[in-house]
Ligand SMILES: Nc1ncnc2c1ncn2[C@@H]1O[C@H](COP(=O)(O)OP(=O)(O)O)[C@@H](O)[C@H]1O
């Protein structure tokens with residue numbers, strides 16, 4: 001299905017808002033299923049979905065464990081003597097946190113189903129100032145650069161004979177702090193070069209800018225946006241009423 | 244005739260207190276002239292190009308002294324985007340200057356900044372694509388091209404801006420011989436329509452039609468003279484100050 005980037009943005013915002021509102025695993029799971037179905041509809045390859053989620057796995061596991069331990073309640077499932085370790089409430093909170101992150105990440109992936117050119121066009125046609133539209137588009141584009149830079153630095157450290165997996169946790173954080181600067185520096189250098197290159201071609205010469213192409217919202221776009229917005233508002237309203 | 248570029252007592256250091264990469268350079272290039280800058284690697288050609296295009300101002304640690312004017316305007320007093328309308332530059336490293344997702348978008352970027360109506364943007368894009376013969380690359384991603392193709396696209400993107408002065412840093416170096424011939428012909432055509440061109444080039448055979456040669460050595464301009472005069476100066480040529488294939492040239496002349 002071919003939809004306008006603005007339609008996809010509205011969808012992503014609707015899905016993430018619901019994810020932030022919902023706090024039970026069953027609803028969040030349904031939401032995740034809907035998001036993934038949507039991604040597949042936009043020809044997003046399931047392997048790529050997995051690829052995006054994979055780096056967050058250890059973080060999610062960590063959050064799951066922390067949340068399970070620190071939000072006790074309900075039936076005790078596992079205890080060490082008098083201290084409850086795993087409770088039903090804890091498990092459900094842990095699962096909710098993880099699912100929420102997954103929904104937000106997956107809906108953010110909707111942004112990768114269109115080009116940054118279309119993204120900019122969409123925003124500009126919605127009267128967003130063009131400097132701002134470019135800034136957002138570039139920030140999104142730089143996320144993979146950050147990731148690659150991270151991989152480069154980690155590889156460089158490993159080439160020096162340090163195996164990250166074997167470094168104890170305490171030392172690891174100290175090391176990551178040292179790695180942080182080359183990564184940020186590398187990304188800033190790239191951003192700077194990009195700024196030079198863009199200005200060398202007259203970017204921001206005038207307060208206005210024109211475009212070779214234009215995007216047009218079609219009926220499918222209006223229908224989808226209407227559907228998503230009304231469904232989201234209804235669900236949100238229902239949630240508030242119940243509470 | 245009016246001077247397109249004037250340079251007065253130009254010096255440059257990449258950091259305060261560091262070595263002088265440019266050591267007091269003076270020259271003038273009149274409008275419409277085609278100048279080829281040459282000299283051994285590391286002598287400061289790229290640095291001079293960055294100064295001329297104003298791009299060096301982005302290097303905050305660098306120290307530039309002296310004056311540069313382009314079309315009578317002091318380069319220091321122009322905004323970066325305003326400078327771009329006066330002088331276009333193709334960098335030696337093409338990777339740092341391509342940022343769009345398709346070649347066509349890359350070329351359209353400059354005329355879009357000029358606020359041209361879409362039909363006029365389309366015209367410019369098409370004419371530059373035709374001029375450089377890169378229609379086959381139109382939908383390609385600039386990142387996935389070869390070094391020579393990237394230079395072609397960067398050149399196309401700058402030509403779409405249509406600046407009166409062009410600074411080209413080794414754009415021919417990564418092309419095969421057919422590509423070199425093609426781009427040299429394009430440069431000749433641009434020269435013909437009155438553009439001022441300063442092109443860095445090692446391989447003098449492909450740009451022997453240049454009006455003047457500028458020879459750099461270790462941060463200084465050691466010779467700036469008519470091409471045929473320098474090429475005929477056997478003592479100078481034999482001193483090994485330029486990379487240049489005598490045999491091919493002697494065969495031609
Ligand atoms: N960003 C930089 N920082 C510090 N020194 C540099 C930088 N770029 C170039 N140089 C130095 O300046 C000198 C001239 O370099 P460059 O202008 O690239 O020469 P050319 O283009 O003639 O090969 C070289 O000694 C080089 O090492």
Ligand SMILES: [Mg+2]
Nearest residue numbers: 288289290335
């Ligand atoms: Mg150079």
